[in-house]
Each structure stands twice: as C-alpha cells, then as structure tokens.
Amino acid sequence: MEENVFHHVLPIQLRFNDVDKFGHVNNTVYFSFYDLGKTEYFASVCRRVDWNRTGIVVVHIEADFIEQIFASDHIAVRTAVCEIGTKSFQLLQQVIDTKSGRVKCVCRSVMVTFDLERHETIPLPEEWVADICEYEGRDLRKKKR
Amino acid sequence: MEENVFHHVLPIQLRFNDVDKFGHVNNTVYFSFYDLGKTEYFASVCRRVDWNRTGIVVVHIEADFIEQIFASDHIAVRTAVCEIGTKSFQLLQQVIDTKSGRVKCVCRSVMVTFDLERHETIPLPEEWVADICEYEGRDLRKKKR
Amino acid sequence: MEENVFHHVLPIQLRFNDVDKFGHVNNTVYFSFYDLGKTEYFASVCRRVDWNRTGIVVVHIEADFIEQIFASDHIAVRTAVCEIGTKSFQLLQQVIDTKSGRVKCVCRSVMVTFDLERHETIPLPEEWVADICEYEGRDLRKKKR
Amino acid sequence: MEENVFHHVLPIQLRFNDVDKFGHVNNTVYFSFYDLGKTEYFASVCRRVDWNRTGIVVVHIEADFIEQIFASDHIAVRTAVCEIGTKSFQLLQQVIDTKSGRVKCVCRSVMVTFDLERHETIPLPEEWVADICEYEGRDLRKKKR
Numbered sequence: 001m002e003e004n005v006f007h008h009v010l011p012i013q014l015r016f017n018d019v020d021k022f023g024h025v026n027n028t029v030y031f032s033f034y035d036l037g038k039t040e041y042f043a044s045v046c047r048r049v050d051w052n053r054t055g056i057v058v059v060h061i062e063a064d065f066i067e068q069i070f071a072s073d074h075i076a077v078r079t080a081v082c083e084i085g086t087k088s089f090q091l092l093q094q095v096i097d098t099k100s101g102r103v104k105c106v107c108r109s110v111m112v113t114f115d116l117e118r119h120e121t122i123p124l125p126e127e128w129v130a131d132i133c134e135y136e137g138r139d140l141r142k143k144k145r
Numbered sequence: 146m147e148e149n150v151f152h153h154v155l156p157i158q159l160r161f162n163d164v165d166k167f168g169h170v171n172n173t174v175y176f177s178f179y180d181l182g183k184t185e186y187f188a189s190v191c192r193r194v195d196w197n198r199t200g201i202v203v204v205h206i207e208a209d210f211i212e213q214i215f216a217s218d219h220i221a222v223r224t225a226v227c228e229i230g231t232k233s234f235q236l237l238q239q240v241i242d243t244k245s246g247r248v249k250c251v252c253r254s255v256m257v258t259f260d261l262e263r264h265e266t267i268p269l270p271e272e273w274v275a276d277i278c279e280y281e282g283r284d285l286r287k288k289k290r
Numbered sequence: 291m292e293e294n295v296f297h298h299v300l301p302i303q304l305r306f307n308d309v310d311k312f313g314h315v316n317n318t319v320y321f322s323f324y325d326l327g328k329t330e331y332f333a334s335v336c337r338r339v340d341w342n343r344t345g346i347v348v349v350h351i352e353a354d355f356i357e358q359i360f361a362s363d364h365i366a367v368r369t370a371v372c373e374i375g376t377k378s379f380q381l382l383q384q385v386i387d388t389k390s391g392r393v394k395c396v397c398r399s400v401m402v403t404f405d406l407e408r409h410e411t412i413p414l415p416e417e418w419v420a421d422i423c424e425y426e427g428r429d430l431r432k433k434k435r
Numbered sequence: 436m437e438e439n440v441f442h443h444v445l446p447i448q449l450r451f452n453d454v455d456k457f458g459h460v461n462n463t464v465y466f467s468f469y470d471l472g473k474t475e476y477f478a479s480v481c482r483r484v485d486w487n488r489t490g491i492v493v494v495h496i497e498a499d500f501i502e503q504i505f506a507s508d509h510i511a512v513r514t515a516v517c518e519i520g521t522k523s524f525q526l527l528q529q530v531i532d533t534k535s536g537r538v539k540c541v542c543r544s545v546m547v548t549f550d551l552e553r554h555e556t557i558p559l560p561e562e563w564v565a566d567i568c569e570y571e572g573r574d575l576r577k578k579k580r
Contacts, residue, residue, distance in 0.1 A: 013303035016325045017162070017171045021216070022551075026162045027493050028470050031463040035306045058462050062497030071166070116457075158448035160472045167406075172348045173321040178317050180451045203317045207352030261312075307452070307461045311506070316452045361456070 006078035025069040028029045037077030043069050045135045047100050047128045060110040067104045074098045084140045088112045151223035155182045166278045170214040179238050182222030193272045205255040212249045219243045226277050229285045233257045300327045315359040324383050335425045338417045349358030350400040357394045364388045366369045373421050374430045385404035441513035445472045460504040469528050472512030478535040480570045483562045502539045509533045516567050519575045523547045
C-alpha cells in the first residue's frame with residue numbers, strides 16, 4: 001500500500017485552538033481532520049448514496065504520528081479507500097504538509113455501512129462500490145480464495 | 146442583578162485541549178461551559194418540558210472576561226434565569242473558581258423557545274415559567290406597565 | 291457602524307463536529323470562527339508586531355445570532371477594527387453566507403494589548419495603530435473631547 | 436491483557452457539542468477523553484516528574500469502537516500502563532459506561548518521553564518507571580531475552 005496514489009486531497013484550515021499548550025496541533029484534533037477528509041471523499045465520490053438513509057460508522061482506527069504540526073503549517077488530508085469487503089471497507093489517510101510534501105501522520109480505519117433508519121449494519125451498496133472503484137481506478141474488492 | 150443568588154452550580158471538568166498556546170483556557174471554550182451549565186439547568190429545573198419537541202435557541206450572548214483560567218484551576222458554572230418575557234428570557238451565568246470563589250467570567254444571554262417540529266419560535270410554556278420561578282424563588286416575569 | 295465596509299474576509303472550513311444534534315452549527319463554535327478571523331486579520335495587517343512579545347486579550351464579547359448555519363453552507367468571517375482607544379480597541383465581525391451574502395451572526399468584541407513577558411496590559415503600539423488605520427482606510431482613534 | 440485490572444478510572448463530563456448530528460458522541464471526541472485520562476494518570480501516579488521539562492508524546496494510537504455513547508450516558512475512562520520499554524511505553528485505555536459497566540471503546544497507544552527543552556526523545560526516567568510499576572502492582576518492564 002505504500003505506493004498508494006491518493007486521488008483525493010483536501011486542504012485543512014487550522015483553527016487557533018487546534019494548537020495546545022505545547023505549541024503544536026493537539027493529537028486529538030488530527031482525527032477531526034481525517035473525519036473531514038472522509039466526509040468530503042464520500043460526498044464527492046459516492047453521489048448516488050442517500051446520506052439520510054445510509055451512514056458510515058467507524059469501527060477501528062489507528063494512526064501513526066510522525067511529525068508535529070505547527071500553527072503556521074499548511075496541511076492537507078489525503079484520503080483513499082484501499083480495500084472493500086462485503087460488510088466493511090478500509091480507508092487509508094495521511095496528513096501532509098502541502099509545501100514540503102512531508103507526511104505528518106498516517107491513519108488507517110475500518111468502516112461499516114449502516115442503515116440509519118433500522119439502526120443496523122448493511123452490506124455496502126453496489127453503486128457505492130462501483131463509484132469508489134471507478135474513482136480509485138482499480139478493483140478494491142477483497143479477493144475470495 | 147449583582148446581588149443575584151445562584152442556586153444552580155455545575156462543576157466543570159477541564160480538558161487538555163481547552164488550554165491554548167498561551168497556557169490558559171481559550172476564550173472560545175468558555176461558551177461550551179455556559180452551554181453545559183444551561184443544558185443541566187433546564188434538564189433539572191424544567192422537567193415537564195418535552196425536549197424532543199421544544200428547544201431553546203440563543204439569540205444574543207455577551208460575556209466579560211475578568212480573569213484567566215489555567216489548566217490546574219477548579220472551576221464551576223453558575224446559572225440563573227434572571228428575567229422572563231413572553232417570547233424570550235434572560236440567563237445570567239458566571240464561571241467561578243471553586244476554591245477562591247473568584248468570578249472569572251460573566252455571561253448574559255437572551256434565549257427564545259422554539260418548536261423543533263414546526264421550526265418556529267413559540268411563547269414560553271406556562272409550566273416551564275412556573276418551574277423556573279419556583280426554582281429561583283421569585284417571580285421573574287417582566288412587569289407590564 | 292451598519293454601513294461598515296469590511297476589507298477583511300476569511301472563508302471558513304466547517305468541520306463535521308461543528309454541527310450539533312439539532313443539525314446546525316453549534317453556537318459555541320461561532321466564536322472559534324471569530325477567533326480565526328481575528329488571528330488572520332492581525333497576522334496580515336499588523337506585520338510589524340512581534341507576536342511572541344505582544345498578545346491580544348479579549349475582555350468583552352457580544353454576539354447576535356440571526357440565522358442558523360447548516361453543514362452544507364459556505365460561510366466566511368468578515369473582520370474590521372471599528373474603534374481604537376489608548377488601551378483597548380473594538381472589533382466588529384460578521385459570519386456571512388458567501389453565496390447569499392446573508393449575515394448569520396454579528397459580533398462585537400473589546401480587546402486589550404498585553405505584554406506576554408511582563409504579563410500586563412500595555413498601550414497599543416503606535417505602528418500597530420498606524421497599520422490598522424491604513425488598512426481600514428480611516429482614522430479609528432477615539433476622539434478626545 | 437484482557438484480564439487487565441484497571442486501577443485508574445476517571446469519570447468524564449460530556450459536553451453538549453460532543454454529540455454530533457447522528458445524536459451520539461462523535462468518534463473524534465473519544466480521543467480527548469483518552470487524553471484526559473492519560474493526563475490525570477500521569478499527574479497522579481508520576482509525582483516526581485518535572486512536567487515542565489519532560490513531556491509525553493503519542494507516536495501511535497489505535498482504537499476499537501464497540502458501542503455508541505449517547506448524551507445521557509454516564510461514562511468514565513480507565514487507564515493502565517501495560518508495558519514499558521527503554522524508550523517507549525504502552526497504554527491501555529477503555530471508555531466504559533459507569534452504570535452498566537459495558538466497554539464502549541478500547542484504545543491502545545504507544546508513547547515516548549520527550550525533553551521539552553532540548554526537543555528530543557529521552558529514556559524513561561527511572562523514578563517514573565518505579566512509580567508506575569508500584570501503582571500498577573507489577574513489573575511492566577519488557578523482558579530482554
């Protein structure tokens with residue numbers, strides 16, 4: 001996955017209070033950047049999904065914090081779906097410095113699709129899978145063996 | 146109003162990221178303290194209100210920042226309704242240091258009641274006014290002249 | 291002041307969690323928008339100030355909430371200094387919808403300048419006042435009578 | 436580790452805006468709960484550390500979201516150090532419902548100690564390791580083979 005090409009990049013506007021008393025962006029705030037990248041990704045890629053009926057729920061998230069981010073840095077979140085199963089899919093994200101291109105943080109998360117009315121997990125809608133694979137330029141469906 | 150006695154006091158748990166790079170609690174965070182005090186006040190005082198139908202909307206808020214708050218301080222929010230009109234009411238709140246009793250910030254806000262289903266302002270429910278006046282121990286209804 | 295022309299406009303990137311359970315941007319979050327507008331204003335207008343020595347402290351803030359903001363709205367913060375005293379100055383800010391131009395919220399705040407090393411308020415630096423007046427295109431110094 | 440006994444439990448005060456538009460506590464907010472649990476843990480267990488010189492930096496964090504948290508829930512964060520290496524240590528944390536005892540989220544993180552003045556990672560101070568092992572009631576030092 002290291003050679004992953006990210007098609008989706010969202011510049012992030014830092015806020016004054018993102019920075020904690022150590023003078024760098026607080027670790028907990030990174031996850032709201034990833035949240036924003038994820039939201040924009042699905043809003044732009046999966047246009048045929050009715051977001052009032054279908055939600056995305058994070059079940060697992062893991063992040064490696066590589067370098068600090070300071071108030072004056074210009075950063076962006078890169079987002080890619082990297083694997084699609086029947087009931088869940090994986091997202092790979094990075095926070096990068098847009099000037100240097102350096103990777104500040106890497107995040108992997110596992111998500112499930114959720115029926116917001118019946119409050120239960122559902123298989124990924126087919127049109128959703130198709131849209132994502134087309135956007136990413138490859139078949140992301142997990143191979144059955 | 147200065148002699149106002151506050152019956153409602155809610156201790157606030159500070160969070161790590163409430164503190165900004167200047168080492169004190171960021172001004173914007175105070176408003177989430179007031180929000181919390183307000184929510185607890187109405188949940189405990191106005192028990193006969195159906196909060197799924199009726200909401201409270203802030204239309205005006207003003208605050209005086211008197212002293213800084215530091216991460217190690219123990220603080221609380223004092224909340225009192227100080228005047229009730231037909232379609233709006235006024236709230237007086239303070240953030241205090243619970244050890245010294247010093248007032249860190251004073252906030253006044255004007256709120257209206259709102260029908261969450263029909264999306265329009267409504268007169269304050271009578272039982273609500275009665276509960277508040279009883280809790281505060283005095284008639285807060287604005288006098289008509 | 292209603293006819294105030296704003297020279298400084300900063301688009302705001304909404305975050306997923308700015309929206310509360312009522313489906314609109316939570317009132318407390320507006321103040322972080324104003325904070326961001328203020329920070330950018332002073333960083334771009336007052337370039338001759340050493341921000342490691344001199345800080346700005348908010349002593350009073352008041353806001354009128356006019357219309358709700360939703361997750362899909364595009365908003366910006368307008369910022370102008372509207373009056374300068376010897377030890378304090380006033381800021382006028384608006385949150386606007388960038389598509390409709392409608393004003394969502396108006397905020398006035400009073401600030402003092404602060405020596406971050408000696409921890410005391412100081413008179414506004416002269417070069418600061420000059421830069422602001424030039425940027426705003428008029429003399430904002432409070433007239434003595 | 437599943438049989439881990441947690442000695443450190445910190446009740447968390449939920450804030451109004453912790454809840455997002457789906458009506459549950461937003462995933463990103465959990466990390467500020469963990470941050471708070473961690474801060475309180477080290478402040479109470481490692482009293483001989485000079486926190487103005489030595490900081491703790493998170494390098495890796497992973498969390499499993501098991502159940503949703505709602506505004507009316509009463510929650511707490513459990514924190515335990517579960518392994519200590521020479522330059523890093525591991526923290527195990529849980530968000531639990533204090534009424535039902537159910538585990539809402541599990542978090543593991545890897546941290547390094549950091550010299551705040553020289554801006555470099557340092558070996559864990561010996562007195563720190565001793566205090567943690569005493570508090571946890573067992574030797575947490577990674578065995579060399």
